[in-house]
Amino acid sequence: xxxxxxxxxxxxxxxxxxxxxxxxxxxxxxxxxxxxxxxxxxxxxxxxxxxxxxxxxxxxxxxxxxxxxxxxxxxxxxxxxxxxxxxxxxxxxxxxxxxxxxxxxxxxxxxxxxxxxxxxxxxxxxxxxxxxxxxxxxxxxxxxxxxxxxxxxxxxxxxxxxxxxxxxxxxxxxxx
Amino acid sequence: xxxxxxxxxxxxxxxxxxxxxxxxxxxxxxxxxxxxxxxxxxxxxxxxxxxxxxxxxxxxxxxxxxxxxxxxxxxxxxxxxxxxxxxxxxxxxxxxxxxxxxxxxxxxxxxxxxxxxxxxxxxxxxxxxxxxxxxxxxxxxxxxxxxxxxxxxxxxxxxxxxxxxxxxxxxxxxxxxxxxxxxxxxxxxxxxxxxxxxxxxxxxxxxxxxxxxxxxxxxxxxxxxxxxxxxxxxxxxxxxxxxxxxxxxxxxxxxxxxxxxxxxxxxxxxxxxxxxxxxxxxxxxxxxxxxxxxxxxxxxxxxxx
Amino acid sequence: xxxxxxxxxxxxxxxxxxxxxxxxxxxxxxxxxxxxxxxxxxxxxxxxxxxxxxxxxxxxxxxxxxxxxxxxxxxxxxxxxxxxxxxxxxxxxxxxxxxxxxxxxxxxxxxxxxxxxxxxxxxxxxxxxxxxxxxxxxxxxxxxxxxxxxxxxxxxxxxxxxxxxxxxxxxxxxxxxxxxxxxxxxxxxxxxxxxxxxxxxxxxxxxxxxxxxxxxxxxxxxxxxxxxxxxxxxxxxxxxxxxxxxxxxxxxxxxxxxxxxxxxxxxxxxxxxxxxxxxxxxxxxxxxxxxxxxxxxxxxxxxxxxxxxxxxxxxxxxxxxxxxxxxxxxxxxxxxxxxxxxxxxxxxxxxxxxxxxxxxxxxxxxxxxxxxxxxxxxxxxxxxxxxxxxxxxxxxxxxxxxxxxxxxxxxxxxxxxxxxxxxxxxxx
Ligand code: NA
Ligand code: NA
Numbered sequence: 001x002x003x004x005x006x007x008x009x010x011x012x013x014x015x016x017x018x019x020x021x022x023x024x025x026x027x028x029x030x031x032x033x034x035x036x037x038x039x040x041x042x043x044x045x046x047x048x049x050x051x052x053x054x055x056x057x058x059x060x061x062x063x064x065x066x067x068x069x070x071x072x073x074x075x076x077x078x079x080x081x082x083x084x085x086x087x088x089x090x091x092x093x094x095x096x097x098x099x100x101x102x103x104x105x106x107x108x109x110x111x112x113x114x115x116x117x118x119x120x121x122x123x124x125x126x127x128x129x130x131x132x133x134x135x136x137x138x139x140x141x142x143x144x145x146x147x148x149x150x151x152x153x154x155x156x157x158x159x160x161x162x163x164x165x166x167x168x169x170x171x172x173x174x175x176x
Numbered sequence: 177x178x179x180x181x182x183x184x185x186x187x188x189x190x191x192x193x194x195x196x197x198x199x200x201x202x203x204x205x206x207x208x209x210x211x212x213x214x215x216x217x218x219x220x221x222x223x224x225x226x227x228x229x230x231x232x233x234x235x236x237x238x239x240x241x242x243x244x245x246x247x248x249x250x251x252x253x254x255x256x257x258x259x260x261x262x263x264x265x266x267x268x269x270x271x272x273x274x275x276x277x278x279x280x281x282x283x284x285x286x287x288x289x290x291x292x293x294x295x296x297x298x299x300x301x302x303x304x305x306x307x308x309x310x311x312x313x314x315x316x317x318x319x320x321x322x323x324x325x326x327x328x329x330x331x332x333x334x335x336x337x338x339x340x341x342x343x344x345x346x347x348x349x350x351x352x353x354x355x356x357x358x359x360x361x362x363x364x365x366x367x368x369x370x371x372x373x374x375x376x377x378x379x380x381x382x383x384x385x386x387x388x389x390x391x392x393x394x395x396x397x398x399x400x401x402x403x404x405x406x407x408x409x410x411x412x413x414x415x416x417x418x419x420x421x422x423x424x425x426x427x428x429x430x431x432x433x434x435x436x437x438x439x440x441x442x443x444x445x446x447x448x449x450x451x452x453x454x455x456x457x458x459x460x461x462x463x464x465x466x467x468x469x470x471x472x473x474x475x476x477x478x479x480x481x
Numbered sequence: 482x483x484x485x486x487x488x489x490x491x492x493x494x495x496x497x498x499x500x501x502x503x504x505x506x507x508x509x510x511x512x513x514x515x516x517x518x519x520x521x522x523x524x525x526x527x528x529x530x531x532x533x534x535x536x537x538x539x540x541x542x543x544x545x546x547x548x549x550x551x552x553x554x555x556x557x558x559x560x561x562x563x564x565x566x567x568x569x570x571x572x573x574x575x576x577x578x579x580x581x582x583x584x585x586x587x588x589x590x591x592x593x594x595x596x597x598x599x600x601x602x603x604x605x606x607x608x609x610x611x612x613x614x615x616x617x618x619x620x621x622x623x624x625x626x627x628x629x630x631x632x633x634x635x636x637x638x639x640x641x642x643x644x645x646x647x648x649x650x651x652x653x654x655x656x657x658x659x660x661x662x663x664x665x666x667x668x669x670x671x672x673x674x675x676x677x678x679x680x681x682x683x684x685x686x687x688x689x690x691x692x693x694x695x696x697x698x699x700x701x702x703x704x705x706x707x708x709x710x711x712x713x714x715x716x717x718x719x720x721x722x723x724x725x726x727x728x729x730x731x732x733x734x735x736x737x738x739x740x741x742x743x744x745x746x747x748x749x750x751x752x753x754x755x756x757x758x759x760x761x762x763x764x765x766x767x768x769x770x771x772x773x774x775x776x777x778x779x780x781x782x783x784x785x786x787x788x789x790x791x792x793x794x795x796x797x798x799x800x801x802x803x804x805x806x807x808x809x810x811x812x813x814x815x816x817x818x819x820x821x822x823x824x825x826x827x828x829x830x831x832x833x834x835x836x837x838x839x840x841x842x843x844x845x846x847x848x849x850x851x852x853x854x855x856x857x858x859x860x861x862x863x864x865x866x867x868x869x870x871x872x873x874x875x876x877x878x879x880x881x882x883x884x885x886x887x888x889x890x891x892x893x894x895x896x897x898x899x900x901x902x903x904x905x906x907x908x909x
Contacts, residue, residue, distance in 0.1 A: 037539070056327065065755060078760060080504075084857075086499075101499065129251060130344050139526070217779070352649070356716030
């Protein structure tokens, strides 16, 4: 295999691995998030003592889930978009357009990664409002999400699958 | 040309709102101190994000000024927690004395490390308790009542120390939660009771004065340093004048609002003697002593004995 | 409008039309605007975190997950059974079953496409078997989807409540009557269509015994809205907590009572729901960076002033707003649209003195209809997909239903009681 091909395969493999990892982490976090909300009610009624950490924990996990799974959308192409114009374009125009859009997504990921890292370092020492956990645990979600966007965007650009999915599959359609 | 200053706060731009009063007082005082030099733009109602973000925004220099609640600043500079200790300040005068003196100025100076210029402490008014179970006149009255508290360790500990049931809840859900009986009441400054129409869903207003709500007028160092010496001086002068102006206006508004709330059907009681409360919350003082810092703590305690 | 304003509006529109995913169109435009305005890019990271640090938004993934669990767990099937027992004997009865079960399902789910998927998947084939045209059936299921986000719970109502700082419980109540009116109107269309096509009634009227048996069989499904809404309005939990309770309820019923859910299904269901949620919430996160710039440029005030310059007659303004929202809803994702227009709409509402609850309901109902209108609508996409017809074919059959919905929209706009009577009665 040529070095270029093996490089592409490596990025693709990394993207796939990170995607699987993201799924496992997100499913676990969702479980804990729902559980802490339910515990909150149980404690307030069943035990007559309100929990002070449940809401903040649930919200912390929520941010992580959104930013993690959001990055997954770059790989799986489930983010919503208008395909009106796209569908009418001739094939030879679609490819360069997708390339440009893919590069923009990649650039966005890079900015989120770097500005997110700045955000984490600039706010070191700050604590959360209720529990007082170190705020970098929360802020870290931004650069991590940015980094994942970069890997997935790069992989899909390299293997030519950027924006493959025109309309998201049925089971993923729903935004309320 | 006039220098544009963007000032943000999270509450509404209403004539009864302490934050809005503060922003407008500063604008007036600044126009007087440096006529035509500044164009102040107001961003009320969380337009630029919540207080945590605005405070960070000042640090990053993406926002010029903000009026921020003390408790939020304490998440960045723990020494500020001292102001939120329950039943600390007996009345407004005592708070003004401490906050305008070396202790308060020392707190504001700590913000320099965060690239923020602390211009002074305005006030949100004392926080009081409202609920639907019974009037609170002694510590035992708090027991067993489900109070929503700010998401802040000092407030949570205070209610625990009083034997109450502290429920931290996001502000957006509180009104309906009181209305539906999910919680019994909350602790809140008077202007907010009126602004958010809590008199429609809560019966007892007990003037417990449990926490003095200090709100700080802050400026981004990045903005401040760009100014000429004259303009810097004008900002300082205007700030200290605005602090006085804001405090007297808020005092007038509060007095009027309490009678208005009473006339709208709330049962108001004044807690004359807060000593038993302060005694009951001694564990809270001990709990936060280390995080606040012994020096700050002792200085404040001495001034408020 | 300054150059930052132009970057924001034009940049976003161009990227959107070119087919950039909405979340990234918002994010990339925000980055460009920050750069042009010479503002520290750290704002991007900060706002994306802050946009998701809102407790009420937690209800979104929870309601989506709850809806998914209840569909897989066999609850929607039971709801169809109950609906059928009630209206099967009427002319157009099977169409009415579709509408009625969508209305029942709406009280569990907060989402239009989920409602179309849950009911359409079951009902479109059945309707076709009984002689209804497939495009009619698909259009009906599509048009019934919006009821899902009008009858509480409702994800767009939650998001509007967060945006406009309105009580979510109050907004929920405001959607009930319009939802019922739309359901009634859609059933009317079914009657007329069945009559014209000379379709036979499906069967005789249910006996009391059959009714009771259908209700008994559907008791756990019918219990879900009772628990969720009863819990919220009975003061037991907040809307966000109710959503989490819904998840647990869906789990328990699906696993233990109907036994159509297996533990091994769970990870798949969870991640599917989280994907759906992230579609919405990643837009919200990116829009919160975009929105910060919109606010700092004071664009909403300028836009509202512009609209008010056209006319200061409230009726004209309201008609303009409706037209604008319907057009935007036709071509755009409703959450993104709400976030972009939230500021303008609340300023306009305050200007013409509209009750904020009515305004919220108006906005949400407009965008609910937008879920079904071509060319861009999730309910429409789902309707097209489950019926295996194209978007175009379903769109052509949609118009009688859309007329009904626009009629109800006019009632909502000009008769405050349609939205306000129920919240006033419940909450004072
Ligand atoms: Na619903
Ligand atoms: Na549409």
